[in-house]
Amino acid sequence: xxxxxxxxxxxxxxxxxxxxxxxxxxxxxIDSVWTAEAYGSDxxxxxxxxxxRTQRIRLGTAVMQMSARTPxxxxxxxxxxxxxxxxxxIMGLGVSGPQVVEGWYGQPYARPLARTREYVDIVRxxxxxxxxxxxxxxxxxxxxxxxxxxxxxxxxxxSTVHPLRTDLPIHLAAEGPKNIAxxxxxxxxxxxxxxxxxxxxxFRTLLDDGFARRSPALSAAADFEVSxxxxxxxxxDAERAADTIRPFLALYIGGMGAKGANFHRxxxxxxxxxEVCDEVQAHFLAGDKDRAAAAIPLELVxxxxxxxxTEKIARGLAAWSQTxxxxxxxxxxxxxxxxxxxxxxxx
Numbered sequence: 001x002x003x004x005x006x007x008x009x010x011x012x013x014x015x016x017x018x019x020x021x022x023x024x025x026x027x028x029x030i031d032s033v034w035t036a037e038a039y040g041s042d043x044x045x046x047x048x049x050x051x052x053r054t055q056r057i058r059l060g061t062a063v064m065q066m067s068a069r070t071p072x073x074x075x076x077x078x079x080x081x082x083x084x085x086x087x088x089x090i091m092g093l094g095v096s097g098p099q100v101v102e103g104w105y106g107q108p109y110a111r112p113l114a115r116t117r118e119y120v121d122i123v124r125x126x127x128x129x130x131x132x133x134x135x136x137x138x139x140x141x142x143x144x145x146x147x148x149x150x151x152x153x154x155x156x157x158x159s160t161v162h163p164l165r166t167d168l169p170i171h172l173a174a175e176g177p178k179n180i181a182x183x184x185x186x187x188x189x190x191x192x193x194x195x196x197x198x199x200x201x202x203f204r205t206l207l208d209d210g211f212a213r214r215s216p217a218l219s220a221a222a223d224f225e226v227s228x229x230x231x232x233x234x235x236x237d238a239e240r241a242a243d244t245i246r247p248f249l250a251l252y253i254g255g256m257g258a259k260g261a262n263f264h265r266x267x268x269x270x271x272x273x274x275e276v277c278d279e280v281q282a283h284f285l286a287g288d289k290d291r292a293a294a295a296i297p298l299e300l301v302x303x304x305x306x307x308x309x310t311e312k313i314a315r316g317l318a319a320w321s322q323t324x325x326x327x328x329x330x331x332x333x334x335x336x337x338x339x340x341x342x343x344x345x346x347x
Contacts, residue, residue, distance in 0.1 A: 001321050002031035003340055004329035006062065006229055007050075010041040017333070019050055024334035026054040028341055032090065032227070034062040034329055039104040042068070044077050051085050059085055062191050062229065062329065063094035063173040067105040071119045071140060072133065075126035079163040087164050092191050093119065094173030098261055113182055115139045120170060120186050127163050132156035167219065171227065175267040177206050184210025188218070189225035192325075193252075194267040196303040200323040207324060227327040230320070231305040234339050238308035242301040243293075249300065250292040253277050254284025273300050306330075314343045 005025045007018050022033050033050065037043040043061040051059045059081065064074060074093070082089040095101070095116060098109040118137040125133045134156045135142045143154025171189035174180045183190040184207040195203065211221040231248060235241035252264040254277075265277050276295060283292035301307055306316045317340075320328060330340065 001317070001325065002327040003337070004032035004034055004060070004227060004327050005030055005057075005337065006034045006036070006329045006331040007046065008331050009036050009038055014041075014046075019053070021334055021337075022050040022057070023053055025337055026057040028334075028337055030057060030337060030341070031327055032058040032060050032329070034060045034092070034227075034229075036062055037065055037068070038096075039100055044081065047089075048081055048084065051081075051088065056088075058088045058090055060090035060171070060227070061092040062171075062227075063092040065096045065100070065105075066093055066116065066119050067096060067101045067107040067109075071122035072126055072142070074119075075123045076159070076161075078123070078168055079127065079159065079161055082164045082168055083161070090169050090171060090189070091123070092171040092173060092189075094191070097256070097263060111138065113178055116172065116179075116182060117186060120172075123170065126159055127168055128166050129159055129163060132158045169219075169225070171225065175263050180206040181210035184208070184221070184224065185213045186210075186215075186218070188223070189227060192226065192228045193264065194271065194304050195226075195228040195230070195323070195325060196271055197319040197323050198303060199271065204324050225327065226323075226325045227329050228325045229329045229331075231307075232313070232328075232330040232332055232336055232340065233305070233307045234310060234313060234336055235307070236309055238302075238312060239298060241307035242296075242298050242305075245301050245305050245307060246293040246296040247289065249296050249304075250280050250284060250289060253296075254281040254292050255289075268300070271300070271303055276300060310339060310343065313339070317343055 005022065007015060025033055035043040035046050043064050047059045078089060078091045095112040101107050101109040118140050122133065122135050122140060133142050141148050143156055144150035146152045169188040171191050172183035172187040173191040174183045175193060180190060214221060231245045233241040233244045253268055256262055256264045265281065268277055276297060279295045280292045283295060306313050330336065
């Protein structure tokens with residue numbers, strides 16, 4: 001199993017020491033580094049900045065929000081960064097949620113799966129560069145016709161830049177069952193947030209549903225990547241190590257999205273923690289973030305993260321190695337990365 005480094009969201013500014021951590025990850029042979037965006041820092045600029053100091057590590061977005069860029073603008077950024085990095089870019093895409101899409105970008109959120117399909121179709125057209133890009137979908141039309149608000153002067157265009165890789169990998173962030181299957185159908189990888197080895201069979205079934213509809217023109221299903229974000233905290237006491245993860249889980253369960261439209265909470269529900277989610281969400285919405293975090297049981301943390309002594313981490317890695325996951329994307333300092341890269345040799 002490969003390891004990746006997640007740099008996380010920026011808060012008020014760049015994470016302290018992250019440039020050095022990315023460099024250390026490259027030196028250690030970590031497979032990939034991933035960035036995120038919400039409504040502050042963007043996902044592409046840090047990759048270009050930090051990636052310029054590295055040689056081998058792959059550069060992925062987890063994720064580029066689709067509503068932040070038109071499909072052609074996203075494809076332009078991807079082919080540009082792929083050239084600059086010598087073919088190391090991974091284009092991770094996600095729809096985000098209605099609060100950000102409609103509140104920050106001022107774009108409609110409806111029909112996210114259909115919109116994702118159209119978006120990826122257009123990106124692949126740009127990357128293949130076989131002909132000028134044209135599209136007539138429900139969400140996107142190229143060129144824009146007068147009937148859809150265009151002035152009648154639009155022209156079908158082809159990228160002036162020849163992509164370094166016409167098969168540049170596209171990964172989709174997905175949490176719902178239909179979206180997971182869609183990733184297996186149209187993308188080259190899946191970016192799960194709350195994966196649990198305990199439900200590996202269910203996740204494999206959803207992926208197989210998508211593989212059954214996959215076009216033979218795409219990469220083989222056997223080459224499909226599953227890069228799961230898995231928080232890791234190494235420490236002598238598992239409960240204390242879990243305390244580092246609990247606020248993160250409480251935020252996603254209780255504070256991300258609207259009360260009735262939180263896809264992160266829905267994903268944790270499907271792991272079997274509905275009652276826990278009810279309590280966490282109630283505390284979080286009441287403004288008591290500490291009680292929300294305290295309501296997260298160690299069992300839930302252990303389902304989606306690796307916490308505790310090195311021996312416990314090793315047992316957890318053994319379980320993860322039997323899943324469909326091909327890369328564990330972790331967030332941590334160089335010491336954490338060194339621990340992880342040494343553990344498999346000890347199993």
